[in-house]
Amino acid sequence: MRILLCSVLILFRFTVRGTALPEDSLEEKFHTWTPEFRYDYTYHHGIRGWLKLHHVPANFAEAGNRCKYEGGELATPLDLEMLEAMKDTLIGETYQSVFIGVHSIFSYGDYYSIKGVPLGRMPLSWTKWGPSFDIDKRCVVFFQNGTITNDYCNKAGHPYICYKRHENETLSICGTIDKDYxxxxxxxxxxxxxxxxxxxxxxxxxxxxxxxxxxxxxxxxxxxxxxxxxxxxxxxxxxxxxxxxxxxxxxxxxxxxxxxxxxxxxxxxxxxxxxxxxxxxxxxxxxxxxxxxxxxxxxxxxxxxxxxKKDSLLPATGKPSRILTDQFIIFKKG
Missing domain, CATH: 3.10.100.10 (Mannose-Binding Protein A, subunit A)
Structure with missing residues (x-):
């Protein structure tokens, strides 16, 4: 009885099969749990989302479409956490540059993200030689050191990075967050x-x-x-x-x-x-x-x-890579 009075036991029981936990969950905070999306994306806790580097070059529109069809969007370094995650994704790669979700297609020189954030609000800087003055170069490419320049949107092909934000979706029986399957x-x-x-x-x-x-x-x-x-x-x-x-x-x-x-x-x-x-x-x-x-x-x-197939987006084992099932975390006071 005295043990019960001196100890406060907080019991958490999780049965998680590809489902998302609340944003402030301890598993997320201490990086002991990785939410599921698809096997070819890597989860980054710092940005609460997944990144995928596409090695096969594409033009800007093709890159954006493939990211969208995969369930994400062209990655854009809107803050320092995303900037560092994207730089880390390119470590060891030989690519000179990758497309990101920034362009001036609507008006030359007015650079915005695909979500409408102006370039000046992003932690980005042009390369030492600055942007090209070619008015047809309206899409932005990103270098591993975090600098950017502009290039052709349709003529040029570049690798690219897709981003999917963690929004507490759950995998359906079809092994996807796409509810239309x-x-x-x-x-x-x-x-x-x-x-x-x-x-x-x-x-x-x-x-x-x-x-x-x-x-x-x-x-x-x-x-x-x-x-x-x-x-x-x-x-x-x-x-x-x-x-x-x-x-x-x-x-x-x-x-x-x-x-x-x-x-x-x-x-x-x-x-x-x-x-x-x-x-x-x-x-x-x-x-x-x-x-x-x-x-x-x-x-x-x-x-x-x-x-x-139900397991087409799951790891090779056919099961989510990390599952917390019937696990208990106990905190003792004193």
Missing amino acids: MYVPDLDTCYKIHARRTTWRDAFMTCSAEGAHLLVINSEKEMKSVVNLAKPFPRDIQIDLFAGFVDLNKAGQWTTIHGVPLEESGFAIWNTGEPNNSGKTEYCGSFQYSTGYNDELCDKKMGFVCEK
Whole structure:
């Protein structure tokens, strides 16, 4: 009894499976817990968020889009903590520069972040030779020493850094914070119908950035499941959706994006009269509502379907990298 009177026990029990703890939680404060987002992003406690260095160069718009599709944005050093985290991300890399989320696209010389923060409010300085006076160089690149210069937005390609702020999202059963992915238990697979119209190549990139891939139908059962998922969408979207198969060599040999001949993929039902290669320019595949496959112009803009495995964004073990399960932290007074 005296022990109970002399000791104050504070019991914390956590059962965390990819969920976020309150911002002032002790685990976050003392860096004993890492929230989950996706395996290819690194969490930085100092900025309460994740960073990812993309090694493959892209222009400014492409870089911004991929960051967005991955669930983040182009990283911008708005404060010293972010500046240091971005510099650390580039340690050991041989890149001369990377794109960041700062530009003067709207008005030459007026540099702002993608969120509208003026350059003068950021802890950044130009390189010793200053900004270029070429009026077409309107996007900012960042060096490992923390200095910046301007370069072409579309002509030049640079690596880039994406940032995702920790906002207490939870991973769904689909292993993503994207709530638009729908789980189909019978297939143990997740799907997302994109109503945004775009080209086949951009659709492929979007699915890839989301940790998924363009839809590859492997059975009639899967076909019917996708049809059901598409029913709530406008008829003009669901009637024709890009899917994951192509005539890559333009020789009438259709294969899935996984390199499997379409006839061996488990589902190869074409719409009546298809494929017809109308105009000798239809080399990308689409799925027409309740009827079958169609060949389409790759540059035509249509909706599309992404297909995702539950563990595609998790570490190689298939489980979140750090889980606190049924752990107790006890504080004793005195």
